[in-house]
Amino acid sequence: MVFHAKTNTVLVLTIFLLVFVFGTIAWLPFFTSFLTIIIMSTVFIIxxxxxxWYATSIQFVFCENHLLVKGxxxxxxxxxxxxxxxxxxTEKFTGYLISSSDKGLEIFYKSATHGSIKILPKDKxxxxxxxxxxxPNAQIMQNERFE
Structure with a gap:
C-alpha cells in the first residue's frame, strides 16, 4: 500500500523563486560571457x-516487513x-515533508539516527x-489526536 505525502506547492514555488532571485543577484558579477550564462543557468535548472523531484516524489510504502519512506x-x-x-x-520543516503544515506524524523507532522521523501523509x-x-505492539494514540 502506498501513501503520498502532502506537498505545499506554494511553499515549493516560493523556495524556487527565492533561489532564483538570490542566485541571479549572486551570479550577476560573473555574467561576462554567454558561456558563463549557459553554465550558471544549467546548474540552476538541474x-x-x-x-x-524530491518535493513531489515523497511517498510511504508499506512493504511486507518494513515501511519504506522515499523522497x-x-x-x-x-x-x-x-x-x-x-x-x-507540530514541528515545521523537519523530516520527510515539504509543507508548511504543522500537523504531521512522528514515528519513533529503534534504529533511527535521531530517534524518529517526521512525515506528513495526505490521508493520516x-x-x-x-x-x-x-x-500491533507500537503505541499509537487515538485517531482524534491526529486530525
Missing part, C-alpha cells in the same frame, strides 16, 4: 529539477518490529490504521 534519491527502511510509537507533531487516518495493522 538544482530546481532535483528540488522539484527523490533518499530512502529509509523502517522495520515494523522496531517502531515503538507514533504521535502527532488511513495511514495510521494501516500502521496499526502492521505494528
Amino acid at each position: 538544482s530546481a529539477v532535483f528540488i522539484g 527523490g534519491p533518499f530512502k529509509s527502511k523502517i522495520p515494523y518490529q522496531s517502531i515503538t510509537s507514533v504521535s502527532p507533531t 487516518i488511513k495511514f495510521i490504521l494501516e500502521l496499526k495493522k502492521r505494528c
Whole structure:
C-alpha cells in the first residue's frame, strides 16, 4: 500500500523563486560571457529539477516487513518490529515533508539516527490504521489526536 505525502506547492514555488532571485543577484558579477550564462543557468535548472523531484516524489510504502519512506534519491527502511510509537507533531520543516503544515506524524523507532522521523501523509487516518495493522505492539494514540 502506498501513501503520498502532502506537498505545499506554494511553499515549493516560493523556495524556487527565492533561489532564483538570490542566485541571479549572486551570479550577476560573473555574467561576462554567454558561456558563463549557459553554465550558471544549467546548474540552476538541474538544482530546481532535483528540488522539484524530491518535493513531489515523497511517498510511504508499506512493504511486507518494513515501511519504506522515499523522497527523490533518499530512502529509509523502517522495520515494523522496531517502531515503538507514533504521535502527532507540530514541528515545521523537519523530516520527510515539504509543507508548511504543522500537523504531521512522528514515528519513533529503534534504529533511527535521531530517534524518529517526521512525515506528513495526505490521508493520516488511513495511514495510521494501516500502521496499526502492521505494528500491533507500537503505541499509537487515538485517531482524534491526529486530525
